[in-house]
Amino acid sequence: MDFIIEFLPRIFDGFLVTIQVTFFGVIMGLALAIPLAIGDLYGGKIVSTIIKFYVEFFRGSALVAQLFIFYFSIPTLLNIRIDWFTVGLVAFTLNSAAYQKGYIKGAMESVYEDQMTAALSIGLSKVQAIIYVVLPQSLRIVIPAWSNEFCSLAKSTAALLTIGGKDLTAAGRTMASQTWRILESYTFIALIYFLWITTVMKALDILYNKVKIPGLEVSA
């Protein structure tokens, strides 16, 4: 197992990249998905059509193609250079926001009508009603979907390979090709993915139960 120890620093660097891109993607994706969901629900026809285009583009095209667009096409057009890490962060954020918008919108619709009416009846404005009543309930409902999103994003970061990114999978590939211990290398990498993703999923599960509204049976 000496070869693993030798490659540990590289694997660690790759792991850090994967973690950063995933976390940043999911959290910035969420920050972007909330206004997208609100815009889609309350923004009127034009806003909602623009949002629909955005979502269709990111959900309807391959992630690798999106990475290429941000890594090759856009920089060429603008005559600039963007490093693969920044491209990864931007592409994963935009991609994840497209998916998360759907989850949040669905959750908001499920709590919307009557809770909104009740909120208006005590004098809250529509914006206040969204902030204090609709969102707190929707975000609780959305945690399980969020957990899936995290899981799929964590694995998708391997696509960074195609633009020369050095993520966890890339580190595994380097190790495999340099040592010829293909089975052990990829097994070790798979194990890291597994442990990491399971830990985060478990944490989200605990969070879900912790913020669950007492006595209420919810189904998303």
Place this chain on the structure above:
Amino acid sequence: MADTVMECRNLWKIYEKITAVKDVSLEIKEGEIKLLFGPSGSGKSTLARCLALLTTPTKGDVFHRGECLTRPGVNLNKARARIGFVFQHIWLFHHLTALGNVELGLRRVLKLPKKEARERATKALREVKMEEWANHYPAQLSGGQQQRVGIARALAMDPYIIILDEPTSALDPELIGEVTDTLRALAKKGTTMFIISHEMQFAREVADEMIFFNQGMIVEEGPPERFFTKPSSDRAKRFMERLIKRTTKE
């Protein structure tokens, strides 16, 4: 003569396919209790929502304390803050405790400091005898308890009128009493109320005037005794007979 608290003139609400409210005019004076009843689908809820500014009437005007609130440019949020509304299906905020439900408007609409909001919310809960349940979530309460919190939520905002849309019709029969008792206590204190209800015994006790509503229109209005002894319209008479038969059977 007492002041007019709420009034509507020639009110219409037309949905795409249905005219739910047809040319309704009514008036409620300070301290008065009016009770509206009529068949399901006759437009009672729609009328109540128009009066509470929760939906915009198609035609006609709503006045609260002399001010026309159906003109453009009126701050509806501000106006709604002082109109209490109690819903048929209760609609408490699921993610907040009983206290949190009552406090929300005090904190975010009236912008009261934390301590003051808490005191006022607790007082409102005490008034509906729910103080001990302050820290329970809606899903942990019975229907009757939830509806009392709903009443406290409206009361806490110091409304000059409370509009109640069938506050007991979603409740199990054995839970109706605690809610009507709460309303009786409010009535005794002189609270101005517009109540939609089919609890005829309760109506007879608290209402100053009853209104029979059918197909979006006021068919008959008058003091409860007249409805119970000799309603002038046939339609009201038959409806009353059915209601009374139903309650005595139970």
